[in-house]
Amino acid sequence: MLPSAELVGYLAAGLTTASFFPQAVKTLRSGDTKAISLGMYALFTSGVALWSLYGLLVNDGPVLAANLITLMPAAIVLQRKIVERR
Known part of the structure; x- marks a missing residue:
């Protein structure tokens, strides 16, 4: 028996969202955003929104949940990158 499409969606959303967090946490802990492209992060954060x-x-639900969860740290990293450029 195949899993439901919604279950597959939530699993995929969970994995892709989780894959984003190690780099975001590293950036937030170190405060170092020099290696991050402002253009890429601005586009990424806008796309997630x-x-x-x-x-x-x-x-x-899977699309909404994954992207809302990802949006929070993405916006914080983007804000720090913008502040660093000033």
């Missing part, structure tokens, strides 16, 4: 909105609009 839009995927969150998409998940909300189409009522897709």
Whole structure:
């Protein structure tokens, strides 16, 4: 018997979200954002925000949950990168 599509979605969302956290935690702990591309992080964070909105609009729980969870540390790292450039 195959797992439900929703279960697969939540598992995929969990794995991709979890894969983001080690680098984000390392960056937040060290405070070093020199190796991070501002353009890439700005695009990434904007994309995550839009995927969150998409998940909300189409009522897709896995997409919404994964992207809201990822958005928090992504926005913090982006903010630190912007502050570092000043």
